[in-house]
């Protein structure tokens with residue numbers, strides 16, 4: 001299979017705080033498959049580290065109140081174009097991210113409050129009917 005994976009899960013230091021979410025179980029799960037690392041926020045031109053962002057009424061707003069939706073949209077579009085060319089079979093995503101979260105995201109109040117919903121990139125994957133799962137779907 002050809003699998004797109006949130007790059008932070010693979011150990012890339014592209015997370016907002018400059019770190020990563022390296023997951024041994026994700027690495028084990030994708031072993032033997034063709035892996036395409038993706039980070040829509042960095043692809044969209046945001047720096048690392050960067051100010052954390054949450055989605056509010058469909059906009060990407062950072063903790064300073066700045067609207068960074070254009071970066072999120074650019075990153076999503078570029079990544080989706082690349083993945084369409086790659087004909088991927090599956091995406092494995094980082095939970096709760098305003099880009100990659102595919103089940104729940106933070107509610108935009110920066111109070112650690114989760115709501116049902118998708119990040120901007122996960123929403124685009126869903127609209128393209130690309131199967132997706134997040135790190136929590138993989139058994140230990």
Ligand code: SF4
Nearest residue numbers: 007008039094097100
């Ligand atoms: S945008 Fe996705 S891949 Fe990039 S750091 Fe955030 S969760 Fe990880």
